[in-house]
Amino acid sequence: MAVRADARRNRELIVTTALDLFAERGTAVSMEEIARAAGLGVGTLYRHFPDRQALVEDIALDALRRLMTFGEAVVAEDRPNWQALRLVVEHCAGLPLALIKTLSPATTANPELARLERDLNALFERLALGAQEEGTLRGDIPPGEVVGLLNVAVCRPGARADDYLTTVILDGLRR
CATH class of the missing domain: 1.10.357.10 (Tetracycline Repressor, domain 2)
Known part of the structure; x- marks a missing residue:
């Protein structure tokens, strides 16, 4: 099954944002902070990644x-x-x-x-x-x-x- 282009972009955005935040503030960054910094809803983040x-x-x-x-x-x-x-x-x-x-x-x-x-x-x-x-x-x-x-x-x-x-x-x- 092909992944929609927007879903692929969102996943890449989540990973990139998480890496940036982890590098800047350490691994204690919450999933909610990652979603907010990526400009996405928490639900979108959890659809891609069920947990940290x-x-x-x-x-x-x-x-x-x-x-x-x-x-x-x-x-x-x-x-x-x-x-x-x-x-x-x-x-x-x-x-x-x-x-x-x-x-x-x-x-x-x-x-x-x-x-x-x-x-x-x-x-x-x-x-x-x-x-x-x-x-x-x-x-x-x-x-x-x-x-x-x-x-x-x-x-x-x-x-x-x-x-x-x-x-x-x-x-x-x-x-």
Whole structure:
């Protein structure tokens, strides 16, 4: 069944508005505030997203899918692993990964979210191991721990590719 153009626009407007408000004021923004800021009725918002969890999961799925697509494309290119790892980390800066970390595995019923997180962690681990093998990433830190450090850098509010924390972590990992 095709989605009407106005319904599609409303859904996109809700997601964009929610992202803007979450970035500006944190995740405590109410659904009513999101609807008001989007210029829509609360009923319209709830027709698209029955609750906050559904809205955040939708945003999370979109962000993780985009990151996975980008990461796979970077890996498919013939480039050094360290360079590929940095490109993927830089791409993370534009995604709402801090918001995603607010989702609790106990309350998230969407198996695609868990699969995407596992696949992305595996992709980061492969890149880290490859960079260690090529001698561009320190070899004394297990690849899984490298992923944990990178999560600290990119999965926080306001994370940017060129901010001090991301820069220090990448500089510290570089051999």
